[in-house]
Amino acid sequence: MTGSALAFPTPASLGSLDHYIQAVNRFPLLTPEQETELGRRWRDHEDVDAARQLVLSHLRLVVAVSRNYLGYGLPQADLIQEGNIGLMKAVRRFDPERKVRLVSFALHWIKAEIHEHVLRNWRLVKIATTKAQRKLFFNLRSMKHSSAALTPAEAKQIASDLGVKPEEVFEMEKRISGGDVSLDPTPGDEESVSPIAYLSDAEDEPAQILEHAETAANRSAGLRSAMAKLDPRSRRIIEARWLREDDSATLQELADEYGVSAERIRQIESKALKTMRSEMVTLQ
Secondary structure, three states, X not given: XXXXXXXXXXXXXXXXXXXXXXXXXXXXXXXXXXXXXXXXXXXXXXXXXXXXXXXXXXHHHHHHHHHHHHHHOOOHHHHHHHHHHHHHHHHHHOOHHHOOOHHHHHHHHHHHHHHHHHHHHOOOOOOOOOHHHHHHHHXXXXXXXXXXOOOHHHHHHHHHXXXXXXXXXXXXXXXXXXXXXXXXXXXXXXXXXOHHHHHOOHHHOHHHHHHHHHHHHHHHHHHHHHHHOOOHHHHHHHHHHHOOOOOOOOHHHHHHHHOOOHHHHHHHHHHHHHHHHHHHHHHO
């Protein structure tokens, strides 16, 4: 019997996760002989249909494995999707001559992909980076005897079993038990104040940034135009009195420079500012 004779229809539309699970459970299981034949066809001839049948016959395995990770609060559909990627990687590397069933070989790849997905998405901040920490992350819940906080003796035993420090066990327990806080308000709850209300800054919105930039550019252009309307002495006085980044000049300093009274410098400054304001108003 050839592999092409097996009934592996691909559903056109599944509609929901429940429909998907029902569909994959209807795919027939392979006998060892069928699995070996399909594995050889894929290995020797890269027969895509053979690989397809190997994958479809093991989709129910991915669904079963994904249920073990529902406690992390991630959608099962996402877990299944990642597990399916691991299954396809396993099929690609499957060697039927080793006399190992695909279900045993694929289990490692399926779990590996789901593990990576959980670590990437379970928290906004990665909490497990080393191999030992990952092992602690995925085993701590099952190794706890109750939902109560760990005692020092329990933490020491878990640390010994997993090859980590007791303080790392306590830290991981704290992170796992701590709930995520939603940035957005709860639908229908208009009275509560969510973090987004005080974390967001309207001044950092793209529209506001662009508006501020355009306003600054217009003011700069207007200032240059207004300064061009002044005579050299008036321009020098305005620059010294208003446009210096360090200490501005005093009226007396400018009076000494031009050999006039401080009151005369004030009059020139006042007239120049009036001229500039009139010019900048016409440019708006």
